[in-house]
Amino acid sequence: MAPAGPAPRRRGRPRQPVLSEERITKSAIKIVATRGYQHLTMTELAQELKVSTSALYNHTPSKRDVLIRVQDAINQGIDRSGFDTLPWDQALERWARSYRDCYAQHTAMIPIMAVLPVANSPHTLQMYETVASGLADAGWSRAEIADVIVSVESLVFGAAYDATAPADIFDPGERSDLAPVFADAVRARPADAEAAAEEAFDMALTAMLDGFRLRLSAAQDRTAGQD
Template sequence: MPTDQPRRGRGRPRQPILSGQAITDAALKIAADRGHHQLTVASLARELGVSASALYNHVRSKDELMLWVQDRLNEEIDASVFDRLPWHEALIAWARSYRNCFARNTAMIPIMAVLPIADAPRTLDMYERVIRGLTDAGIDPQDALEIIVAVEAYAFGAAYDATAP
């Protein structure tokens, strides 16, 4: 079937055809359209129109890809509210933002709920802002952590509920 675009030759292109953003966008699209179980390196490569080996030139593993997705999603959650609102108002606004983000991305909840955050800089930043906002308000750090865990459980469940038929 002829196309208007010339076919790219073998070898590495002069200009990268993939970016972290494009890879993450495609991963989220697969999860949304087909479910997180269908998100594999092979399916992602097909979605992007490249070979799996070409994809591995950009992302080392599926684990690293999930960290990119985690960072992308958690970047959408507004933790800046802790910089400008009293802690109890900020907590409500943050919880609402968290729920709204995952209501748009419910397919990713089973993965995001159990994914470690150690190598996800935007995610770490979000949690640090929340912890700082709570501890600056005089809440014990261990209690602040338990509050975060409870809010996340609420947000994930509320996201499922918001998108239920």
């Protein structure tokens, strides 16, 4: 009797799809982190996933769609829960700190995410709605809510870069004579780069929140004076 050959291949689609939203998203983030954004093309993404470009297009219609998934996946790591239980300023602080920590792990994505329109990004829009609603409930005017959010994000993205900067980023080298006051100030900072970055972020965030409180209080006083 002849030996049995390999079992015939089952027809039809495989039980498990070759692609998934999670695989596509993780591969896109990996490409940007390891090779740079210029390499995030549908062709290179398909190569990373080991599928044909046409198969990738069958699963996701465009690079824009990939970026929406990336944006939502990263932003899911940001804690917005404080707006349900805390005063607006404490909730905003928790959100800002979590936001900074999240993007300190994804600094390669900041130049993309900072300017990517949020249209059709479900989780990101829900996050902004939570923050905006919390600020509105606290008395912030509709005209200023988006500015508060943008102000926090401007600080957050810069602080995320600083959290991963090299320890000697401000070392003047052999030319400390050109900036003696600055050189002394740098030496007065914590020697640990992570601690120095945290101290700077604390100072900036505290100053921002103090300013926000004063601004909101002044606006409420003006409104009360008009009644």
